[in-house]
Amino acid sequence: MKNKFGPAITLGFALFAMFFGAGNLILPPFIGLKSGSEWFAAVAGFFTTGIIAPFLGVLTVVLFGTSFTDLGRKVNPFIVTVLASLIMLCIGPIVAIPRTAAATYEIGIKPLLPGFNNVVFSVVFFAVVIFLSVSQSKIVDIIGNFLTPFLILSLGILVVMGIMNPPDVSKITGISTQESFVFAFHEGYQTLDVLASVIFAGIIISAAIDKGYTNSNDRFKITIAAGLISMAALLFIYGGLIYLGAHSGYPMSENISRTDLLLHISNEVLGKNGTVVISFAVALACLTTAIALSSAMGSFLEKFTFGKINYKVGVVITCLVSAYFSVKSVEEIIDYAVVILAFVYPITFALILTLLFFGKIIFSKTPFVAAVVTAALVASLSVFQYFNIFSEPVEQINSWLPLSQHQLGWLIPSFLVFFITAAINSGRKKHFKSINSD
Template identity: 45%
Template sequence: MNKKTRDIITIGFALFAMFFGAGNLLLPPFIGIQIGDHVLITIIAFGLSGILLPFLGILAVVNAGEKFEDLAGKIHPLLSPILGTVIMLCIGPLIAIPRTAATTYEVGVLPSFPGAGPIWTSVIFFTLTWLLTIKPSKVVDIIGNVLTPLLLVLLFILILLGVFAPIDGYQETALSNAQSFTLGFIDGYQTLDVLASVIFAGIIIAATKAKGYQSTGSKMQVVITAGALSSIFLFIIYGGLIYLGATSGVTGTTMKRSELLMYISHSILGPYGNVAIAVAIALACLTTSIALVAAFGTFFSALTKGKLEYKLLVTVCCIASCVLSITGVDNIIGFAYPILSFVYPIAITLVLYTVFFGSIVKNRKPYIFALLASTVIAFFHLLKHYALLNGSSIEMLNHIPLFEYELGWVIPSAIGFFGAWALSGTSRTTKVS
């Protein structure tokens, strides 16, 4: 195996592990128990928001430069600090990082040690995260060479056994194909991977350069190939976990996500199932926590021009995440859902339009109008989630195409983009890519 191939595998494995954390392991089976035999369409939907869009997020940053600031800054100077801060808080100490420790406790520790409390688990978890993150140059190699291969082996064993010997058959569902698609797509938001992708891209690009790929062509080839490799593994794992949920024999949604995963692993692997899934959970959560904490420290250190040191930011992030993780997985997911319904459409709009039109549309106005349209519609979705809209308001908003499926931002953002392009597309004062 030559050096380039070895580097691509290392970076691809690292990227997979960065994306594949707590939500990515718990969400697919829980989706599966709700969809009956609509497995294929749900896997496609979850793959769109959980795999394809994150891959495009990395591609958007690579095309724009080397980090998120290069992508957002070309549209508007304020977009990078504002949207970047919101994204970092979501994938950082508010939602994603605490969820990794909470999942480790509920699935990896509690079944084997019923008397253990979440506090000490979180303290130990974030002490390890801090120790493995304090030197950011080592993050990619630690994850890619050591932790990810073991995680993949455990998950492949679980999925293969579950596919060849299903626990049960498909259950009845009240959801239509369209509703199953919506469920898969919107629940893909909970992975937070589109938000993470535009931040992780900087870590991956820096690691690629550190391995000697300095030219634009070689750098893009390695990053894109590694991204494709991680996407293939994610699709196999997500699809397998959704299938395991759909054939688990569990009906209703009263079972906690962590309990469902433990039930599936025990049913497939027997008495060793709990141990295997505990190790898989710990690896998945630790690798993601390391990557997210490193990204948090790097981003805010750069944003403050070094006034806040990387080591200080990493330490503060670990402490805050440790405190919030004690609230539990389901509470964190419930808290996150409305927030993500607001942030995700904005991030998706940024990624999609810059990837597909960045080399064609040089004027920044179409991108600004597309983002404004998505932001307005996403704000109405946020109000709806918090029950701040009355029935007549919701009925009126449902006239917006796809609004009832929580995709109401799609058409308005397209109108904003193409309308502004038609009116001002000849101006080339600001490059976007």
């Protein structure tokens, strides 16, 4: 019998580090600051979209294959390929990877070396990413066995010290328990982890196969174990950072810099050493995520181009494009990412949820395609709203959609269309069976 504990720890730590990038580090303290005394409700909200939802993405992929594109067998290969391309651009060279470099520069380098040029830093950062990403088979072990323990240790010191000796008391900010939950729920989208989960699942499953878990049942168990370990680690770090944000005593203003807030907390908790510790943590968090995402993008390009762009060339291309976007500030990247996420998130989530709940009992592809298309149509309203196109009709439609105020306006229409399509398909099958029997 295989010893699953060691591999599960390695895979779980690797998955944690893949998820825990720039957004995961700078968002929770900001959420805590805004929530104040209602910080616990904020933890619950962020837990929902920042931890549970990504875990469902991993679960869906391992249930139906070994990679995200395998879901095409259950839905439609073309739709899943297009969606995979959009996801890879979001979590790859346009948003997520550049944000890792920008965050490392703003939090990890600039406070220690104020005169260090951000362009030079981007070149160095992505040179390291390329060096550590080219050996595809060793990536999970490098991240899980070496980089992640140091990451958890540095963040753990900050969280434990902050909880034992909070810099300030939590303030009543005027935000209710429900508002705090909803705000954190919305901020959880910015982690990009639901999108990343369906791609990271493939990396973890591939690593499990390399470790000898070739049987589908064993592969499922080890992947779920890794997912639960990563969830526990994420909850500890997220909860601690939200708590520290709530107790930071940082002045509230309209233009709060998330990176400045994190630096303030680290200095208040750890004194002069705070900047060094948080710089180390940021560098590791962002580096591990950048490595995982660059590797995923390299693999995707190789598969998408049928080998014309090999893995190593794909990694280099990804890093070059990412370096170009990384010279923007973290806030600028977050701002332009909003509209992209507002479109891609609902489509991905609709696919995950319908497959997870009904993929084993409904075998027709039509209901799943209908649900995804419906989610895409509703999501396009957010794009129109962002660019102020058809503003009045769009606002009116959004006012009719249940849960639209929580960015979940796609949820009920997608499931409604799914059920209607499934019922029609079932009726047709019964009709044809009746004709054939006659």
